[in-house]
Amino acid sequence: MDIGCIPHIDEISAQHGPFCGGAEKRTHSFFERMRYDNKIVHSLREAIEKTGLRDGMAISFHHHFRNGDYIVNMVLEEIARMGIKNLTLAASSLTTIHAPLIGHIQNGVITHIETSGLRGRLAEAVSGGLMDFPVVFRSHGGRAAAIESREFHIDVAFLGAPSCDPYGNANGYNRDEESGSCCGSMGYAKLDALYADKTVIITDHIVRFPNAPFGIPESNVDYVVQVDSIGDPGGIMSGATRFTTNPKELLIAKMAAEVIEQSGYFYDGFSMQMGSGGASLATARFLREKMLQKKLTARFALGGITGQIVEMHEEGLIEKILDVQSFDLTAANSLKNNRFHQQIDASFYASYLNHGAAVNQLDFVVLSALEVDTDFNVNVLTGSDGVIRGAIGGHPDTAAGAALSIIVAPLMRGRIPSIVRHVNTVVTPGDTVDVMVTDQGVAVHPRRAELKARLLSAGLPVYDIEKLRERAERIVGAPEPIRYVDKIVGVVMYRDNTVIDVIRQVQG
Amino acid sequence: MQIVQPAVAGTMESSDIMIRIEPGGAGVELSLESSVLSQFGKQIESVIRGSLAELGVESARVTAVDKGALDCTVRARVMTAAYRGAGQENHSWEVKV
Numbered sequence: 001m002d003i004g005c006i007p008h009i010d011e012i013s014a015q016h017g018p019f020c021g022g023a024e025k026r027t028h029s030f031f032e033r034m035r036y037d038n039k040i041v042h043s044l045r046e047a048i049e050k051t052g053l054r055d056g057m058a059i060s061f062h063h064h065f066r067n068g069d070y071i072v073n074m075v076l077e078e079i080a081r082m083g084i085k086n087l088t089l090a091a092s093s094l095t096t097i098h099a100p101l102i103g104h105i106q107n108g109v110i111t112h113i114e115t116s117g118l119r120g121r122l123a124e125a126v127s128g129g130l131m132d133f134p135v136v137f138r139s140h141g142g143r144a145a146a147i148e149s150r151e152f153h154i155d156v157a158f159l160g161a162p163s164c165d166p167y168g169n170a171n172g173y174n175r176d177e178e179s180g181s182c183c184g185s186m187g188y189a190k191l192d193a194l195y196a197d198k199t200v201i202i203t204d205h206i207v208r209f210p211n212a213p214f215g216i217p218e219s220n221v222d223y224v225v226q227v228d229s230i231g232d233p234g235g236i237m238s239g240a241t242r243f244t245t246n247p248k249e250l251l252i253a254k255m256a257a258e259v260i261e262q263s264g265y266f267y268d269g270f271s272m273q274m275g276s277g278g279a280s281l282a283t284a285r286f287l288r289e290k291m292l293q294k295k296l297t298a299r300f301a302l303g304g305i306t307g308q309i310v311e312m313h314e315e316g317l318i319e320k321i322l323d324v325q326s327f328d329l330t331a332a333n334s335l336k337n338n339r340f341h342q343q344i345d346a347s348f349y350a351s352y353l354n355h356g357a358a359v360n361q362l363d364f365v366v367l368s369a370l371e372v373d374t375d376f377n378v379n380v381l382t383g384s385d386g387v388i389r390g391a392i393g394g395h396p397d398t399a400a401g402a403a404l405s406i407i408v409a410p411l412m413r414g415r416i417p418s419i420v421r422h423v424n425t426v427v428t429p430g431d432t433v434d435v436m437v438t439d440q441g442v443a444v445h446p447r448r449a450e451l452k453a454r455l456l457s458a459g460l461p462v463y464d465i466e467k468l469r470e471r472a473e474r475i476v477g478a479p480e481p482i483r484y485v486d487k488i489v490g491v492v493m494y495r496d497n498t499v500i501d502v503i504r505q506v507q508g
Numbered sequence: 509m510q511i512v513q514p515a516v517a518g519t520m521e522s523s524d525i526m527i528r529i530e531p532g533g534a535g536v537e538l539s540l541e542s543s544v545l546s547q548f549g550k551q552i553e554s555v556i557r558g559s560l561a562e563l564g565v566e567s568a569r570v571t572a573v574d575k576g577a578l579d580c581t582v583r584a585r586v587m588t589a590a591y592r593g594a595g596q597e598n599h600s601w602e603v604k605v
Contacts, residue, residue: 385546414523414576415544475578479547 034209038166039224044078044202047223048156051198053079056086057155060196062189063093063116064160064172064325068181068235071160071202073100074227080109088112090154092143092188092346093391096120097235105130114152116140117381117391126489127387129505135388135490137381137503140188140324141350141359141397142495147195148347148354151497157196159189160230164203165211168221172326172343173336176207181233184326184335185305186215190345193220204230215343241306241328243285244278248439252279252408255460256366256437257286262458263435263451265363265404266296273302273359273398274309276327277368279408284308291317302349302358303327304394305341310334313341322358324349324394350397352496359394359401367395369409371423374465376430376445378407379423381492384416386424386482386506388490396428396495404434404451411438417472417479419465424482425492426501436465443468483507511568515592518577518585525577527556527589530569536560542574555579559586568593 001018003009026033041047053059059079061072072091077100079087085108089101093116102125104110114136118126126135138146146152161170162181170193172183181204193199193216200223201216244250256279260266272287274280285308291297300320301309307330312318314334321341326332334341350359359365370390371379378399383389399405409418418438434451436443443465444452455462483506490503511531518526540553552574559582560568568590577585591599 384544415548415578416576477548477551477579479544480550482546 034166039168039218039221040166040206041223041225044075044225044227045082047200047225048078048082050223051156051200053084053156055084058088058090058153060154060157060192061089061091062159062186062192063091063095064183064186064189065231065236067095067097068232068237069095069097069160070229070231071158072098075158075202076101076104076109080104080107085109086111088114090114090152092140093117093393094119094122098122102130114138114143116143116393118388119390123388127503127506128508129485129487129489131489134488134502136493137392137490138493138497139350139392139396139495140346140394141352141357142493142497144191144346144349144351145353145495146497147191148351150195154192154196155198157192157199159193159199159201159216161186161189161201161203161216162230163205163207163211164201164224165207165209165218166224167209168201168216168218168224169209169211169214170201170203170216170221171211171214173332174205174207175211175336180205181231181236182329182332183236184332185323185343187324187344187349188346190216191347198222200225202227202230204228237329237332241281241308243308244282246278248410249278249282251439252410252437253282254286255442256280256283256406256408257290258458258460259406259435259437259442259455260287260364260404261290262455262460263364263404264454266290268296269299270296270363271300271302271361272298273304273362273365273402274306275365275367275393275395275398276304277408280366280368281306281308283366283408284312288312288317302362305331305334307331310338310341313338322349350394350401350495357401359397362398362402364404364406365398365402366406366408367399369407369418371418371420372407372409372436373420373423373430374469376433376436376465377423377426378428378433379425380427382425382503384424384479386484386504388503392427392492396432399428399432400495405432406435406437407433408437411440411468411472412476415476417469417476419469419472421469425503427492429494429500436468438468440471441468509564509590509594509596511565511590511593512595513593515589517588517592520573520575522575523577523581525572525574525582525585527585528571529589529593531593533567533569536565536568536570538570538572540572540574543576544574551579552582555582556586559583560590563587563590565590
């Protein structure tokens with residue numbers, strides 16, 4: 001056919017000339033084709049080679065396997081053997097199990113790190129000045145925004161998955177068999193798969209096509225690698241989040257539930273999120289009783305989902321669950337079995353660029369804290385000794401999005417006061433915090449005078465936050481200031497990716 | 509008060525301090541480990557030394573392992589260890605104001 005006679009033929013986009021015959025017809029059965037024509041590569045090394053990974057690129061990982069994760073260490077070991085250097089490691093978070101990264105940093109394999117948090121030996125080493133380039137800490141929403149705006153570019157994503165088919169449809173559970181590990185939602189991995197130039201799924205369970213429902217679709221996946229084990233199932237997920245028996249935490253949770261009840265945001269059809277941590281999780285328990293009493297139901301719960309939220313969903317108290325990360329096996333099984341338990345990605349969850357982000361639809365959120373200062377600024381990243389020991393998570397995202405953000409913490413932990421004059425590291429600005437609940441009283445941000453009046457008239461023990469700080473100091477004494485050296489080892493980004501604080505090297 | 513035998517008071521539990529006291533030493537020789545050493549090390553040391561001084565203990569070897577105890581706990585554990593180490597049971601628990 002002569003296509004030259006077609007008017008404006010050169011202006012038609014995606015036009016590859018005249019048809020010259022279809023591809024050769026394949027007559028093997030679907031079952032046979034799955035075996036020989038797929039995205040499976042034979043080794044991790046082969047996958048890395050095929051992605052074209054080279055010096056100076058950015059690689060990404062998710063943290064859905066928590067402290068049971070084998071993927072980060074496995075991939076970095078192979079990359080180190082291949083002699084690739086100067087990489088940026090962008091993980092949605094890093095934890096104690098990732099201590100071997102110290103060696104890869106010392107050898108120049110990794111020169112830059114982006115993460116939500118650090119713990120254990122790696123965190124201590126970074127706080128001690130291990131890296132030249134400061135670690136960039138972003139919230140889950142801030143990371144999503146950086147990726148989707150393409151301000152942060154991922155060259156290759158290495159994403160572990162408990163199940164995957166030969167074409168890359170991957171998920172955090174396995175519908176075909178009951179064996180193997182399970183992590184529930186793959187919320188933080190979904191966005192990486194979508195935006196990375198190349199995506200490698202690493203799995204220990206290859207199932208038949210199509211692995212539906214899937215968390216990551218094959219259209220976002222380039223290669224699939226099968227390994228013996230993607231992680232330690234015990235570290236990835238424990239049976240059910242333990243319900244705290246600590247009387248102090250229960251007291252705080254009970255008080256937080258009362259604050260919610262009196263706040264004006266406890267109405268039929270409300271929305272909520274409970275952060276991780278004993279007291280915030282326990283708040284759900286007390287709230288449940290109040291919901292039954294008043295015959296109220298919630299439209300949705302967001303998070304960070306635990307078994308407690310699932311129980312409330314299954315008894316009809318919560319209509320829908322939006323799950324970016326499943327905290328326990330009960331939550332993971334619910335994602336698998338409950339139709340209105342929906343897996344969402346990090347942008348859907350918390351990106352400030354996403355007007356409809358779920359955090360923006362929250363009535364209230366209950367969040368933990370390491371330290372809060374008298375301006376209500378919150379630190380969840382550095383310990384009282386100045387050393388990095390936590391993660392930003394969705395803290396600033398949910399605090400900013402929710403109409404009512406409640407911070408829960410004991411007035412002191414052992415000898416360490418939770419309310420101080422100035423937090424070591426500002427992660428969530430006081431402007432977005434509404435109420436602080438401790439075991440010894442409640443403080444309300446002065447910006448919320450109407451809320452304070454409401455809580456006072458309900459008979460709740462509301463004090464000026466400075467009074468709570470003084471009370472703690474009277475009991476524990478005044479801590480000596482932390483000694484830092486000038487070197488900046490961490491940059492803390494707010495959720496809009498502006499610099500909200502820095503972390504300095506601790507004097508050894 | 510004279511320390512005549514090794515003695516221990518307290519536990520290694522969170523928010524407690526374990527005090528081991530032994531006879532000997534030139535003055536009070538103190539070795540302190542603490543989970544909050546950088547923030548409260550000096551304060552804990554001054555409470556330990558102050559409590560021993562109040563009891564009239566002039567020489568002893570003291571090993572303290574602190575897990576974030578409050579001052580009142582530190583004082584109570586030091587006093588108990590000292591009484592045990594001195595083999596005394598005529599405790600004077602009154603608080604000096």
